[in-house]
Amino acid sequence: MPVFLSFTAKLLKPKTTSTTTLNTVISFTGYHNLIFPKHMSQKCTSIPKKQERVRDHAYDDYMEIEKKTRKVLKFQPLILSQYNETLPISRLDMLSRRIGFKNHEAGKFLLKFPHVFEIYEHPVKRILYCRLTRKAILQIEQEKQALDAQIPDAVTRLRKLLMMSNTGRLRLEHIRIARSEFGLPEDFECSVILKNPQYFRLFDADDTRNKYIELVERDNSLAVCAIEKVRERDYREKGIDEEDIRFSFIVNFPPGFKIGKYYRIAVWKWQRVPYWSPYEDVSGYDLRSLEAQKRMEKRAVATIHEMLSLTVEKKLTLERIAHFRLAMNLPKKLKEFVLQHQGIFYMSTRGNHGKLHTLFLREAYRKGELIEPNDLYLARRKLAELVLLSPRKMMMDRALVSFGQDREDDRMQRVRRVYEGNDFDKYGVEENAGGVGNGEDDLNSDLGSDFESDSSDDDDDCDEIIGAEQGACVSK
Incomplete structure (x- = not known):
């Protein structure tokens, strides 16, 4: 046999390989699509990593x-x-x-x-x-009064925010940047932190020279998420199955969002995945397994959900959420992570030339308005109402007010001239009777436009007064 044919026969000769070796090759070399083509492979039931943002x-x-x-x-x-x-x-x-x-x-x-x-x-x-x-x-x-009135609630919100961190402490600068969203006053370092030493403690870090806020003692009665209260209310009022609502979130997709069959199945399975509470310490768990990673991903959704629930307007920019990423075990790519759950959150890029990404809690809003408004939210919305008022309305109001004042002043001056006998010289009132008649005609023609709307009795009274004064002048 020629050398070339013998070499070709060796290449075509099948080699005996064990099942373990074959599985290893499939799993590590990515030959899954060669053995199972795409049209024969099973659809994935996990939520897709990349989702297009649908505008609301x-x-x-x-x-x-x-x-x-x-x-x-x-x-x-x-x-x-x-x-x-x-x-x-x-x-x-x-x-x-x-x-x-x-x-x-x-x-x-x-x-x-x-x-x-x-x-x-x-x-x-x-x-x-x-x-x-x-x-x-x-x-x-009004906004200042509402801000001062809800300081006790702001203290509770800050305590819950510190309880969600891994170490029970957060940087003071990160809290200061987001103080308006959490309803904290500008002097919150004195009015909230230093006035409540039983809850908070300020200290300087030795390595970074940054100020930190630390929680003095954890309160387990505050370790209840807002979504847990909603689940309990829906379970008692609507009678939903306990297994379906135990770990679920309220999902409300934006209009125009395409929901396929397999995506719906993936969301249903994701809703049943158990997870650790944002207030629970996970440092003692082994997070290397696939099940632990799924729980941590859903815990990150619960953490962002709870942070938005603690804000006054149930919204917060993605850039400010990123400040708490390391302290609360949030993923690195927050934007892509949030887009996977567009039924729970909505991310808007409007405002500040698209440089900010504002995250809304969808379940807290209906038609662009907060479902359960508070006094501070209503006070801030009044400023928006003043901004939306048309400038034409202001110009029209000023014109009407000034026009009414000028007309009323002019009317009162002319009426005053009628009742003052000393001013009749300017209307041509003379000592003789002929002069009086001419002055009376000029006066009546001058005042005719102003007294057209008056009653006939008033006109008669004015004529009698004018006639009496003119008779007195003539007799003199």
Whole structure:
């Protein structure tokens, strides 16, 4: 046999391999598609890693309004910090550069919101000034009162936030950045932390030189998630099966989201996967197994859900959630992770030129409004209402008010002239009878337009008074 044919026969000769070796080759070399083609392989029932974001216009419109109010909130402390809470327009451009406005952009911005900002001329200096309107000042006072009234709730929210961390401590700077969302005042370090030494403790880290807030003692009565309360309420009121609701979340997909058969099955299976509570310490568990990883992934969903539930408006930017990623065992790629659960959360990119990703809790909103509003949320929404009011309405109101005042003043002046006998010389009243007749005609023609709407009795009374005074003049 030729050498070439013998070499070819050796290559084509089947080799005996064990089952273990074959399974090893399949699992490590990725030959699964060669043995089981794609049209014959079973569909995967896990939630897909990559999902396209489907827009929900109700949340996007909410963010469009907040984009305007965010700029307004930058101007308010700038004006209130000035002497007499007024700011000259000549200094407006210079000071507005500190808050991110360009040249001649701040003045145009203030003119868009006349219900919030008022531009007037100084009565002595004769230069233009700007100040906040009365409605805007009342809104600030209402928000401050609501913020002070809910400080006990803010203390509870901060305690629960610290309980979700691995070590029971968080950086003070991360809390300060997100203080508005969690309903904490600007001086929360003194009014919340230092005034409650039985709950919190401040200390400086030796290695990083950063300030941290530490929880003094854990309270197990607070270790109840918001979703657990919703499950208990639905179980008692609606009578849902315990096995279906035990580890499930409220899922409400946005309109236009395509839900296939296998995706629906995957969500149903994911809802039944058990997980550890965000308030539970998982340091003692072995997290290397596949089952532990599934539980940790669902625990991350529960952690983000609980963080959004602790906020005032049930929303928080993804960038601020990332500050707590290491302390709460959240995944690195938060954006992709959130997109896997669009039925629970909604991520909006509106506002700040798409640089911020605002995360909403879908179950807390209906048609772009919070289902269970609080006083602080309502006070902040009043500012949005002032921003949305049309400038034309303000101009029309001012025109109607000024028109009514001018007309009333002019009317009263003319009536006053009728009752004062000394002013009849300007209407041509003379000492002789002929002069009196001419003056009376001029007077009646001058006052005719103003007294057309009056009753006939009033006209007769005025004629009698005028005639009596004219007779007195003639007799003299």
